[in-house]
Amino acid sequence: MQKRIRKAVLPVAGLGTRFLPATKSIPKEMLNIVDRPILQHVVDEAREAGIEHFIFVTGRNKAVIEDHFDMSYELEDTLQKRGKLKEYNALMADLPAAGKTSFTRQQAPLGLGHAIWCARDIIGDEPFAVLLPDMITMGANGTGDRCLAQCVAAYEKHGGNIIAVEEVPASETHQYGVVAIGKDHGPTFEISGMVEKPPAGTAPSNLIISGRYILQPEVLDILGTVKKGAGGEIQLTDGMRELAGKQSFHGARFDGRTFDCGMKLGFLTANIAFALQRPDIEPTLRAELKKMLG
Ligand code: G1P
Numbered sequence: 578m579q580k581r582i583r584k585a586v587l588p589v590a591g592l593g594t595r596f597l598p599a600t601k602s603i604p605k606e607m608l609n610i611v612d613r614p615i616l617q618h619v620v621d622e623a624r625e626a627g628i629e630h631f632i633f634v635t636g637r638n639k640a641v642i643e644d645h646f647d648m649s650y651e652l653e654d655t656l657q658k659r660g661k662l663k664e665y666n667a668l669m670a671d672l673p674a675a676g677k678t679s680f681t682r683q684q685a686p687l688g689l690g691h692a693i694w695c696a697r698d699i700i701g702d703e704p705f706a707v708l709l710p711d712m713i714t715m716g717a718n719g720t721g722d723r724c725l726a727q728c729v730a731a732y733e734k735h736g737g738n739i740i741a742v743e744e745v746p747a748s749e750t751h752q753y754g755v756v757a758i759g760k761d762h763g764p765t766f767e768i769s770g771m772v773e774k775p776p777a778g779t780a781p782s783n784l785i786i787s788g789r790y791i792l793q794p795e796v797l798d799i800l801g802t803v804k805k806g807a808g809g810e811i812q813l814t815d816g817m818r819e820l821a822g823k824q825s826f827h828g829a830r831f832d833g834r835t836f837d838c839g840m841k842l843g844f845l846t847a848n849i850a851f852a853l854q855r856p857d858i859e860p861t862l863r864a865e866l867k868k869m870l871g
Contacts, residue, residue: 579736582729582791584699585628585706587619588692590636590683595839604639606710608844611851611858615838616642617671618851619710626725628706632679632699634692646678688810694800702794704732707813709788711839713847717832719854724789724831731765732791737825738817740768741789743835751777754786754814756828768826773814774807784828786814787835796820 593605600608606616613621620631635642649668656665679699683692693707706725714724722730728739742756751774758781759769770781790813799816806812817826836847849866852858 579733580704582627582704582706582732584630584632584703585623585708585725586632586634586693586696586700587616587623587708587710588634588683588689589616589639589642589710590634590686590692591711592636592686595841596844602638604642605839606639607641607645608838610713610838610844610847611855614645615713616645616710618713619708620646620673622714622723622725623706623708625723626706626729628725629674630677630679631673632681632696634683634695635680636683636686643680646673648672686810688805688808688812690800690803690811690813690816693813693816694797694811697797697801700794700797704791704793707790707792711837712788713836713838714789714831715834715836715850715854721833724787724833724835727831727833728789728791728829731827731829735765735825735827737827738793738796738820739765739791739827739829740771740817741787741831742784742828743787743831744783745785747780747783748777750780750783750785751775754812755780755782756784756786757781758784758828764830764832766828766830768821768828771814771818771821771826773812784830787831789831790817792817793820793824795824 589606591605593600596605607614610618633642653665653668681695681699683695708725716723724741728741732739740756754771754773755775756768757770759767772781796816799819803811803815803819806815837843838847852862
């Protein structure tokens with residue numbers, strides 16, 4: 578029996594420079610996919626995987642994230658008085674329970690590894706999940722388990738540390754962390770190496786680290802000591818590689834679709850894909866798309 582995964586860290590301190598000017602005053606995590614902020618989709622995924630406590634590592638100009646996961650008294654009161662109970666109930670269903678969110682700040686943009694390390698006191702001494710909000714996932718056929726639930730299943734089987742991976746064309750591996758494949762069990766496999774942003778042509782495989790992790794707390798001490806790596810930042814991948822010398826790491830191939838919403842194309846595609854899953858939007862959107870595409 579593995580220790581249950583109760584806490585998830587969501588690093589949301591990034592500046593969102595790829596989406597300027599949209600992200601000048603709005604955090605990139607609050608951009609919409611259909612009618613839910615990207616970050617809400619990610620929290621939905623974490624909840625479905627059994628996560629109870631959400632740790633947001635924020636930064637300056639991110640205060641609206643905290644507001645989004647709190648009650649909004651005036652709005653809720655008005656919705657109730659106007660009889661808009663469907664909208665009111667939907668907001669209430671999304672609200673995390675009292676005391677089940679934590680917010681801490683990454684004071685300087687020193688990298689993903691540093692962001693996770695900033696949450697060390699809140700995580701404590703238990704295994705935890707990490708979800709990178711640039712990535713949103715959709716289960717197979719739109720209804721299957723999303724990525725973190727599949728990682729938790731892999732963790733229940735293998736224990737140790739789990740990294741979700743995704744296949745990309747070889748021409749894209751230099752933009753991501755990449756793993757090397759050891760003993761392969763099909764959907765999961767032993768990770769025999771990992772590297773952050775390998776120069777073109779040097780990646781050990783075309784399986785990238787796709788932004789969902791289950792990690793043992795020992796990685797936190799390591800992250801406090803790792804040297805700056807790719808891009809001059811403290812990289813989570815470098816911390817994990819060091820831990821891999823002492824603990825097991827398995828890759829989990831996600832059965833479903835991942836959208837990299839940190840890229841314009843991924844963001845736009847995610848909007849269309851999620852809208853096509855919505856019975857209230859799907860028929861008219863499909864007709865519009867057909868018209869546009871000729
Ligand atoms: C981060 C991770 C990288 C991972 C990627 C997924 O990179 O360091 O290993 O593949 O997220 O989006 P970043 O996007 O912060 O450059």
